Each structure stands twice: as C-alpha cells, then as structure tokens.
Amino acid sequence: MKTPVENAAACSRTRPPHGILRSVQSKAKLVLDGKEIDLPVTIGSEGEVGIGISKLRSQTGAITLDPSFANTGACESAITFIDGERGILRYRGYDIADLAEHASFPEVCHLLIHGRLPTRSEREDYRTRLTRHSLVHEDMKKFFEGFPPSAHPMAILSAMIASLSAYYPEQETPEEIELNIIRLLAKAKTLAAFSYKKSIGQPFIYPQNDHSYLENFMLMMFAVPSEPYTVEPVVRSALNKLLILHADHEQNCSTTTVRTVGSGGANLFASVSAGVSALWGPLHGGANQAVIEMLQRIHDDGANYGKYVDLTKSKDEGFKLMGFGHRVYKNFDPRARILKQAADEVLANLGVNDPLLEIAKRLEEVALADDYFIERKLYPNVDFYSGILYRAMGIPTNMFTVMFALGRLPGWIAHWLEQRNTPDGRISRPRQIYTGETARPWVPLDER
C-alpha cells in the first residue's frame, strides 16, 4: 500500500483510494414536505455513525444548517480518534498516555504523517533530517528586521511559514513532498526561536547538528553567544510531552482551516500558515496565554476564586474561565490530566514555586464543584496547565501559542496530506441560508 506522501504526489493525477477502514451499511430516511428520501449511513472503524447528505440538495432543494459545525462530519479521517464522552484520544490507534510516556516528538511526527511508528533506522534517519534542515535561508533573516520588536511571535511565525513557499516551491514527486514536509518541521522551530530572539533584541543562535530536535529548539531560544548552554533533562522531557499532547486533535478549528485551504490546491506552507493564524485566537490555541493572564489577574486580586467562578455565570460580563470547556470533551480532557501531573513533577524538579499553579488547582476544585460547570460539563482542557509548565521552563507568555503551533505541525501536515489524497477531493465550499434583503430597486444618490 502507498504511504500518505506517495499518495499525495499521485493524487492530482490518479486520485487513488486512501485506505480508510469504513463501511456503508444501513440507510437513514428523511421526510421533507411529504417527500421521503434515503440517506446513506457510514460507520467508522470505532463505530461512529455519519449520515451522508451530499445529495440532499439535489434531491430535495434543502441543505443542512449547522453553524460552527458541531454536528457536521467534514471528512473521513484515519489519523486521530477522540471519544469525548469517555476521555479517549488516540493517534493512529495509539493511546495518548502511552505516547506521552514512551515516544519522542519526532517519532510522533513520523507516526502521524506516515501512519506508523518508525523503525530504529527510520527513527535515526528522521532525526538526522529534522536537524540538518533546521537552517533557514540567510535572506529570510532580513524579514525579521522589518517587524517591530512588539510584534506578536504568532504574526511572525504565520508570515514566515507562508514565506517558505517562496524558497521551496510546491513539488510533485513523493521525495520532493517529503522533503518539504521535513523542511517545514525542521525550520518552524528555528523561525519560532528567531522571532523570540528578535523580540528581546538578542542575536540569533544557529542550530547544532549534534543536538536533538528539542535540544536545538531550547538552544536557539535560550543560548547566547557569550556562554555555554545546556538543556536540563527535566525540561527536555516536559517539552517532549507537551508537544506530543498537542500534536493532533482531529477536526479542530486550525486543522479544519488547513484542510479547507489545502482543498483549494494551496501548497503545504500556505495551508499550514493559515492554520497558525486560526490557532491564534483565545478560544483555540491562544487560550494558553489567556489562562496565565487570567490566573495572574486572580492572583493580583487576592485569589478570590469564588468571585471569578461567579463572574463566568453572569453572561453580561462576557467572562469565561479560560482553559475550561471543550467542544468535544464532555467528561475530561486526557491531556489536561497528564499535564496536571507533569506540572507538579516539573516544578518540583526545577525547584520552582509558582503561586499560579496553586491558584489553578484551587480554581479547578471550586469550579468542578459548582453546579454551573457540572451542568455544562465544563472541565479543564489541555491549555489549563500547559502555560504553567511553559512558564517553569522560562518560555515567555507571548510564545505559548507558538509552542502549541510547533506541537500541532505534524497534525496539520498529516491532515493536509490526507485531504490531498481524498479520492473525490472537492474544494471545501459550504452553503448558507440567506437572511438578508430580498431584491430591491437601485436608489439614486439624491434619494437616499
């Protein structure tokens, strides 16, 4: 069977099947204005049921209406499985807890993108390639000079990733597509670290080929030319976990963006750059920054948890407990559980006493015992504890969402490939129910 990368290379010519395990079994019946039609039902490999409505409009003239797509399956996907009710998250069948415990981030990149864990030699080869392609074209360094020091690193990352397409145009063969994927994974961390160095006025630090993926990132972020720098093993291990936990989350806002942009035929760099922008908002990846700002606010206000829990209930205030709630998880977010434990371990190991960790834990207790949160099934999500870990590692608050983006890269890439491989891969183009003015005559300027 072809790999996802080989399929992506061939797709524009042959559109081969992409090997997703599924079955079409029973039919659903829909009655509209007395007319009855059959709709096909697709069952996924974990028993998820989808009612096919692709022919609905041609058969009835009607469309489905599902703002924010909470009940819409946009695609079939073989990458990540989530059961929000049972708190299950698996990448390519592997449980997230096993991956966070045993895998390295590059291994998870390989798993998501190629569909299977690398062998020993493939792992070595992957690691070498991810290091050797870390350098960015020297001309790209000039772009950094154009940004003001106050520029948010997400703005720089998005612009820089889109700019990579100017240096590495879209390729056709599997080897060329694979090379661009490696380039993106390898260079994104360099671009992220350079954007931080730019914001604090320090010289850029170049990656070292004898360093691992994560060590190189830490080196480029925190080293200065005037003294040696070593990465604390506990920090490296926590960063590895964080990136793995963020690596994919099926059809979330940013991944859907990547697939949508990719469906128009846009290249890998352009599609992923759009994903970075989509991730930025505080309801999505920007929540990790917003959580720390909220915890700081609660801390400065005398740690009055009840006041902030009550504030969330008064809708007029527009205040939400950041890092709480999830579109899919309605029981618990398995990633948040892993990170809560990791936060305890890492802070203890580093000898960091962060009052915000205590505030986060107390706030969680108060919120989880409150009827408002119980009724709405609101639990801490992955971003509730991730910011505390990043802080302990010395990563500045405005870089938190960039860290999320680095972790999510392999997921975006895997989905871009899968979208490209879809046999009937049509451009994403939803419809709407128009609620504006009906036809009216032109009004000349003097009569308005």
Ligand code: ACO
């Ligand atoms: N604090 C207080 N109330 C909340 C919160 C929250 N964090 N989240 C949801 N609610 C309430 C809503 O106001 C709504 O109440 P209502 O029924 O009285 O109107 C109810 O819970 C259902 O919430 P929705 O907004 O419909 O849930 P949705 O699935 O659309 O949103 C989201 C999910 C965006 C994550 C939301 O919970 C939220 O804004 N959380 C805070 C931001 C955050 O942490 N984002 C990170 C998400 S994880 C990620 O992207 C990596």
